[in-house]
Amino acid sequence: MTILALAMAVFNAGAQVKEDFVTAPNAQTGKEYPKVNSERRVRVRINAPDAQSVKLDIGGATYDLHRNAEGYWIGDSAPQDEGFHYYQIIIDGAYVPDPSSLYYYGVSRWSSGIDVPAHDQDFYQLKNVPQGDVRELYYWSPTNNTMRHCYVYLPAEYDKNPNKRYPVLYLQHGGGESEHGWPQQGKTAQIMDNLLAEGKCVPFIIVMDNGSWRIERPQEPNPAGGRQAAPAQRQGGGMVLPSDWYQGFANTLIQDIIPMIDAKFRTIPDNAHRAMAGLSMGGMETKEIGLKYPEVFSSLGIFSGGEITPEEAAAAKGFKQNNKLIFVSYGSRELSGGRDIQATAESLKKAGYNAHTYVSPDTAHEWQSWRRALYNFAQLLFR
Amino acid sequence: MTILALAMAVFNAGAQVKEDFVTAPNAQTGKEYPKVNSERRVRVRINAPDAQSVKLDIGGATYDLHRNAEGYWIGDSAPQDEGFHYYQIIIDGAYVPDPSSLYYYGVSRWSSGIDVPAHDQDFYQLKNVPQGDVRELYYWSPTNNTMRHCYVYLPAEYDKNPNKRYPVLYLQHGGGESEHGWPQQGKTAQIMDNLLAEGKCVPFIIVMDNGSWRIERPQEPNPAGGRQAAPAQRQGGGMVLPSDWYQGFANTLIQDIIPMIDAKFRTIPDNAHRAMAGLSMGGMETKEIGLKYPEVFSSLGIFSGGEITPEEAAAAKGFKQNNKLIFVSYGSRELSGGRDIQATAESLKKAGYNAHTYVSPDTAHEWQSWRRALYNFAQLLFR
Numbered sequence: 001m002t003i004l005a006l007a008m009a010v011f012n013a014g015a016q017v018k019e020d021f022v023t024a025p026n027a028q029t030g031k032e033y034p035k036v037n038s039e040r041r042v043r044v045r046i047n048a049p050d051a052q053s054v055k056l057d058i059g060g061a062t063y064d065l066h067r068n069a070e071g072y073w074i075g076d077s078a079p080q081d082e083g084f085h086y087y088q089i090i091i092d093g094a095y096v097p098d099p100s101s102l103y104y105y106g107v108s109r110w111s112s113g114i115d116v117p118a119h120d121q122d123f124y125q126l127k128n129v130p131q132g133d134v135r136e137l138y139y140w141s142p143t144n145n146t147m148r149h150c151y152v153y154l155p156a157e158y159d160k161n162p163n164k165r166y167p168v169l170y171l172q173h174g175g176g177e178s179e180h181g182w183p184q185q186g187k188t189a190q191i192m193d194n195l196l197a198e199g200k201c202v203p204f205i206i207v208m209d210n211g212s213w214r215i216e217r218p219q220e221p222n223p224a225g226g227r228q229a230a231p232a233q234r235q236g237g238g239m240v241l242p243s244d245w246y247q248g249f250a251n252t253l254i255q256d257i258i259p260m261i262d263a264k265f266r267t268i269p270d271n272a273h274r275a276m277a278g279l280s281m282g283g284m285e286t287k288e289i290g291l292k293y294p295e296v297f298s299s300l301g302i303f304s305g306g307e308i309t310p311e312e313a314a315a316a317k318g319f320k321q322n323n324k325l326i327f328v329s330y331g332s333r334e335l336s337g338g339r340d341i342q343a344t345a346e347s348l349k350k351a352g353y354n355a356h357t358y359v360s361p362d363t364a365h366e367w368q369s370w371r372r373a374l375y376n377f378a379q380l381l382f383r
Numbered sequence: 384m385t386i387l388a389l390a391m392a393v394f395n396a397g398a399q400v401k402e403d404f405v406t407a408p409n410a411q412t413g414k415e416y417p418k419v420n421s422e423r424r425v426r427v428r429i430n431a432p433d434a435q436s437v438k439l440d441i442g443g444a445t446y447d448l449h450r451n452a453e454g455y456w457i458g459d460s461a462p463q464d465e466g467f468h469y470y471q472i473i474i475d476g477a478y479v480p481d482p483s484s485l486y487y488y489g490v491s492r493w494s495s496g497i498d499v500p501a502h503d504q505d506f507y508q509l510k511n512v513p514q515g516d517v518r519e520l521y522y523w524s525p526t527n528n529t530m531r532h533c534y535v536y537l538p539a540e541y542d543k544n545p546n547k548r549y550p551v552l553y554l555q556h557g558g559g560e561s562e563h564g565w566p567q568q569g570k571t572a573q574i575m576d577n578l579l580a581e582g583k584c585v586p587f588i589i590v591m592d593n594g595s596w597r598i599e600r601p602q603e604p605n606p607a608g609g610r611q612a613a614p615a616q617r618q619g620g621g622m623v624l625p626s627d628w629y630q631g632f633a634n635t636l637i638q639d640i641i642p643m644i645d646a647k648f649r650t651i652p653d654n655a656h657r658a659m660a661g662l663s664m665g666g667m668e669t670k671e672i673g674l675k676y677p678e679v680f681s682s683l684g685i686f687s688g689g690e691i692t693p694e695e696a697a698a699a700k701g702f703k704q705n706n707k708l709i710f711v712s713y714g715s716r717e718l719s720g721g722r723d724i725q726a727t728a729e730s731l732k733k734a735g736y737n738a739h740t741y742v743s744p745d746t747a748h749e750w751q752s753w754r755r756a757l758y759n760f761a762q763l764l765f766r
Contacts, residue, residue, distance in 0.1 A: 028492060028493060029491075029561075030491060046477060047476075047477060047478075048474070048475060048476055048477035049475075049476035049477075050435065050436065050475040050476040051434075051474070051475040051476065051477060052433065052435075052475070053433065054477075089479075091431070091434070091474045091475060091477050091479070092431060092432075092433040092434040092435070092474065092475050093430075093431055093432035093433040093434065094429060094430060094431035094432075094434060094437075094474050094482075095430075095482060096472075096474070096479040096480065096482050097479065097480050097482060097486075099477075099478060099479050099480060099492065102493065103480075103486050103493055108413060109411060109482065110411060110485065110486055126521060126530055128523045128530060131520065131521045131522060133518045133519065133520060134518070134519040135516045135517070135518045135519075136516065136517040136518075136519070136566075137514065137516060138509060138514045138572075139514060140511045147509055147511060159647065162545060178412075183519075189521075264542065
């Protein structure tokens with residue numbers, strides 16, 4: 001346990017907890033737990049009649065549960081940041097998903113997850129506005145000699161305009177995650193449907209594929225548990241991926257995925273109408289591939305995955321004449337190390353680039369930062 | 384524990400187990416377990432360092448795991464029937480999903496699942512043939528005053544023939560299941576893509592919606608864990624659903640779902656080109672709604688969910704002149720009570736109906752019976 005986690009656990013043990021818990025939207029139908037309260041504490045409950053110890057593992061800390069009068073193990077976390085968090089239950093040392101929650105792929109496993117209410121959650125709620133589709137595709141990948149799996153968001157108007165063609169954003173997940181991340185905990189369709197309903201962005205297609213390039217075996221045809229590629233290396237602490245990783249995914253993306261999408265959908269198949277973005281490892285992929293292939297992608301979004309400096313932009317062949325947008329975002333809690341993305345963006349602007357930044361208030365390296373990043377990036381794209 | 388389960392557990396304890404286990408397709412990427420061997424035994428392994436007792440719960444029986452030399456809990460089931468089975472792990476009395484497996488909605492929960500190899504599994508394998516799409520839709524339901532959620536399978540040729548219109552099958556899950564069942568463990572897209580690639584059926588659209596009519600709250604926008612309606616009453620032992628259940632779902636289907644599908648897709652919107660089918664509770668819904676609304680559905684598939692007798696067909700107003708197909712199927716292990724679906728079908732044929740039956744060899748009230756039922760039913764539809 002880190003010192004921070006220990007401090008949080010001690011704080012929690014002595015805290016007066018506000019008893020206004022409500023069932024989280026991530027509870028399975030018919031289940032009362034997990035719950036969350038107005039202080040943003042998470043409360044879980046589990047039936048484990050013969051267990052000696054049951055704990056909640058969330059946000060980098062563990063919290064002891066206690067047995068209540070009805071015999072359930074129950075307990076609360078310290079207040080969490082706004083937005084989505086992975087969590088798990090530890091029963092006598094076994095790390096397992098909470099049997100009451102819905103499951104989300106992250107941290108290289110299908111995990112429990114919970115949405116802590118956020119002051120700005122309206123932008124990613126499911127609403128009765130025109131609904132785009134999320135399509136699940138399997139396709140043959142000659143580069144990898146296997147079937148691959150992706151999701152494609154199409155705006156609501158796509159089927160109503162059979163002669164109209166659309167720009168495309170290729171949107172990547174982070175390390176230890178998969179193509180399920182953006183459509184599921186990322187809430188891509190809800191964010192886009194709501195933006196379009198308010199006239200805040202232009203309609204475009206979003207392709208959500210698997211950026212963990214080394215596919216070990218054919219994917220299981222399974223909307224809830226589709227095969228992810230080999231778990232990606234974790235992205236903490238400025239880790240650098242091997243260069244063959246980027247090239248492997250670049251080859252898959254450029255040789256297989258883009259031609260498949262351009263053949264199947266009514267795209268505008270040029271670089272002016274093609275963007276790439278991603279979070280964490282997906283942001284690192286976006287930077288590497290975006291700098292190397294400016295004739296493929298003209299607009300780039302890097303969410304919690306580094307920056308592009310004016311020097312890097314200048315050194316990349318063909319980048320200056322092709323690039324239309326560089327967007328960089330972080331959660332505010334990720335910037336304590338002194339990184340100044342605004343200063344980098346100012347330098348880029350002085351060098352003639354259309355550079356934008358966004359800092360998500362009071363969030364860390366988690367999905368609330370990336371939902372907000374997509375919400376802001378989408379409004380700048382293809383204008 | 385039932386006497387049968389006890390007998391199986393005792394048999395298993397003394398059995399010589401064949402050591403040719405391989406990782407099941409339902410293992411999460413990077414996980415070695417669950418495994419299955421050529422005797423169709425399931426082997427699970429879990430790390431539970433402080434547990435006193437760990438068990439595997441599958442096929443109506445529980446099996447004690449033991450701690451191996453590396454400290455993992457490990458153990459095998461007795462031989463299982465071919466095909467898909469839900470399972471769970473019991474850690475010191477707590478019923479939880481296996482943290483190594485993919486998850487499937489059934490038995491009113493997101494559950495571990497495993498595919499035991501089947502002699503005929505080729506028909507539902509993912510292959511490099513033209514791939515249809517599965518689309519995930521959210522839509523407004525005026526009848527229920529809420530957003531609802533469904534999946535729609537479109538054959539591979541749909542996008543290539545912008546002026547062609549298609550028949551539609553409305554395909555329902557069983558009690559305690561949800562709209563996730565058919566696209567996921569049902570393997571609907573793989574079954575249809577393979578049939579179409581071999582020219583064994585005509586192309587049609589399949590709508591997979593939620594037949595548990597009482598929606599309690601808006602659905603979570605979540606491909607892996609979308610909201611299911613209130614858990615359905617269980618279907619064992621010839622249980623009868625209340626009549627308002629059927630009418631509630633009939634209203635939703637006829638007033639909301641069919642008009643939405645006919646508006647959104649290129650359907651042939653008449654009863655000659657509209658079918659309904661379902662498994663267990665979904666089969667009971669198909670029978671009730673099919674008999675009551677023959678001007679809406681002309682072809683019916685009832686999988687492990689009862690039969691239509693000549694008397695019931697004769698008593699249903701407008702049924703004789705509209706019906707084009709009655710298909711009834713069961714798993715062979717479900718017919719031990721003396722039910723003779725072939726005799727009923729012969730009586731229907733004598734009365735002038737196009738009646739067909741199918742019995743799935745050596746399977747019970749489980750998904751392998753229903754995969755095979757869809758495979759056979761699809762070849763008869765819309766001919």
